[in-house]
């Protein structure tokens with residue numbers, strides 16, 4: 001059996017390892033558009049802050065790791081898929097046949113339609129190559145503008161601030177991380193960043209990029225202001241990398257639609273990670289999550305089903321976004337916005353940069369937002385993922401949401417509260 005994995009990121013590596021763990025003899029080929037060493041995008045901020053070198057970003061550090069597992073990594077680009085003939089067309093290597101194929105091509109950054117955006121001093125921060133360019137320009141005291149304060153933008157923000165650049169963040173929405181947190185929590189994050197010396201402009205758009213001199217840009221804003229910058233980093237969102245699928249039989253909605261076995265609309269073709277639109281734990285709908293733990297989970301489940309059809313069912317991945325922004329920890333889990341008719345309790349302490357919000361659906365905890373607390377995340381995740389009925393502990397939490405660990409220990413150890 002030949003398993004061909006298109007991609008070499010978190011989902012791909014998780015799948016390849018699972019395949020090898022369960023089959024010593026199947027042939028496994030990973031196609032890597034970006035070189036022979038699979039790496040983690042999540043490690044890029046550590047590279048930018050010199051905590052690691054490029055080798056430190058590699059997914060698995062042991063020399064010859066993939067060779068030792070008899071996993072072939074091909075540096076090439078998949079340009080199309082011929083599902084009927086079970087083959088992948090490569091840019092350089094011709095057609096590659098498969099028995100099972102996994103689409104693990106991740107996301108690509110969105111390109112905002114802004115005049116001047118193609119300037120050589122405008123970069124994304126998505127690939128290792130991007131990171132090299134960012135490192136070249138983002139030197140201490142250089143004025144740098146970051147477009148977008150979403151989850152990825154906020155991660156990059158910290159790396160840039162730690163590099164000592166003179167940083168301004170421009171965000172279209174009225175707060176930071178608008179798809180991860182509400183007004184109060186997003187506002188706290190903004191206040192914290194400003195306190196740490198980062199300028200944050202919310203409800204503001206970049207409308208034009210102009211080359212002012214050889215080394216400087218003028219960044220024109222919707223407010224009429226103009227920012228000086230030696231580098232503009234675009235972190236204005238990503239979309240599933242499905243372009244190479246055009247014209248074939250794989251059904252794509254926002255991402256590649258997969259069932260609970262990570263199977264696409266075509267037999268023997270699976271999808272995992274950022275490219276996949278798969279079951280969400282909380283909503284029960286198929287959604288693109290674009291976070292690394294989900295990619296790893298998808299890769300594992302897809303691989304199990306590539307080995308033996310319908311053997312492992314995906315119950316849906318729980319969204320959990322965690323940020324450590326210049327020392328302020330924040331996190332949102334599950335349905336952090338709440339459900340219609342559900343109860344909510346919150347504690348807001350802006351002077352100490354602290355916020356805690358719990359969202360309930362009946363007796364179950366379904367979502368939470370945490371800012372400034374270091375000790376709640378594990379118990380919150382456990383309560384939400386376990387779908388425990390809280391019973392009397394719901395009232396305890398409504399009165400004091402800080403009693404998360406007590407609630408978790410009480411209900412998680414009582415079988416009677418479990419909903420199976």
Ligand SMILES: Cc1cc2nc3c(=O)[nH]c(=O)nc-3n(C[C@H](O)[C@H](O)[C@H](O)COP(=O)(O)OP(=O)(O)OC[C@H]3O[C@@H](n4cnc5c(N)ncnc54)[C@H](O)[C@@H]3O)c2cc1C
Pocket residue numbers: 006007008009010011012031032033034040041042043044045076077078079104105106107125126127152155156241244272273274275290291292293295
């Ligand atoms: C700076 C940064 C920080 C991040 N931090 C976090 C974090 O803290 N927490 C978190 O959960 N997530 C984080 N993410 C997001 C996380 O990295 C992604 O969700 C994760 O990488 C998705 O894994 P994936 O395997 O689906 O896709 P990717 O890791 O994007 O891998 C896709 C692979 O496919 C290859 N490829 C693409 N097209 C082709 C083709 N046509 N042919 C061959 N190969 C192809 C690519 O080269 C790549 O190897 C971060 C992302 C960035 C950029």
